[in-house]
Amino acid sequence: MTINNTLSFAGQVALVTGAAGGLGFAYSRLLAQRGAHVVMQDVGAGLDGTGSDPQRIDQAVARLRADGLSVEASYRGIATRLEAAALVAELLLQHGRLNVILHNAGWVEYQRIDAVDEDRFDHMMAVAAKAPLWLAQAAWPAMQAQRHGRIVLTTSDRALYPQYVQHGLAAYAAAKSAAVGIVNVLAAEGASHGIVVNAVSPVAKTRMWGVQGEPDELFPEAVAPGVVFLASRACTEGGWILRASNGQFHATRLTEAEGVRYPRDLQAVSADSVEQVAAQWPRIAKAAIEPR
Numbered sequence: 001m002t003i004n005n006t007l008s009f010a011g012q013v014a015l016v017t018g019a020a021g022g023l024g025f026a027y028s029r030l031l032a033q034r035g036a037h038v039v040m041q042d043v044g045a046g047l048d049g050t051g052s053d054p055q056r057i058d059q060a061v062a063r064l065r066a067d068g069l070s071v072e073a074s075y076r077g078i079a080t081r082l083e084a085a086a087l088v089a090e091l092l093l094q095h096g097r098l099n100v101i102l103h104n105a106g107w108v109e110y111q112r113i114d115a116v117d118e119d120r121f122d123h124m125m126a127v128a129a130k131a132p133l134w135l136a137q138a139a140w141p142a143m144q145a146q147r148h149g150r151i152v153l154t155t156s157d158r159a160l161y162p163q164y165v166q167h168g169l170a171a172y173a174a175a176k177s178a179a180v181g182i183v184n185v186l187a188a189e190g191a192s193h194g195i196v197v198n199a200v201s202p203v204a205k206t207r208m209w210g211v212q213g214e215p216d217e218l219f220p221e222a223v224a225p226g227v228v229f230l231a232s233r234a235c236t237e238g239g240w241i242l243r244a245s246n247g248q249f250h251a252t253r254l255t256e257a258e259g260v261r262y263p264r265d266l267q268a269v270s271a272d273s274v275e276q277v278a279a280q281w282p283r284i285a286k287a288a289i290e291p292r
Contacts (some may be wrong), residue, residue, distance in 0.1 A: 187238030
């Protein structure tokens, strides 16, 4: 197969976090198949996000190397700013460049509101929201210097759409929503430097879903093409959320209505009292689901 130059990763170095299985493994394989040298990071944490098992990433790397792909393992943690910076510094020292960061690491944990634990909440935020920010911060100077970088964060429909919310996922939803805000800002900051930042909202049956072994549907491999596109030179615009599931893709982002002059004129329903807001609430809420 002839690969378009903008969809080739020859000569590029990519970092994929949470790469020992599922989506991270699928991303790593496709990137490597398209010419990238992939650093597959995973501490081998358990389903609760704690602990470590280096054999998980070692086995994943061995599988891809057996197919002749250029990959290596990283066991470094990314839950703190210092850890993330150390990982990026190590990669830059070894390879001289870092072109792509795909932040996939994370987990799902259910704690209803009366049981949300601060330490667990902070750990969720550290891995799912802070880690990609610290990785981006550490890689930013090198990406600026090379005038090229692609960064992809992971969000979730469980945070974005009320109809998909699940009880007990307040911490998870907070972290995944934070990722969208980070993407919006980094996309704007990176645009003039050739750094393109986007998010993916993937659905696949993986270990996080509770699936052991090969899934019977919703394969991680069906998500990977969209994510690898976001990581490629062919993707030139940031600030998007790519919904990816079952081999189907839909790019979305909040877009302001035509004619709005923020913040003085929202082109919206006017009201100057609580009573008027209450009386006009059907019109106010209707604007959220119908084009203005």
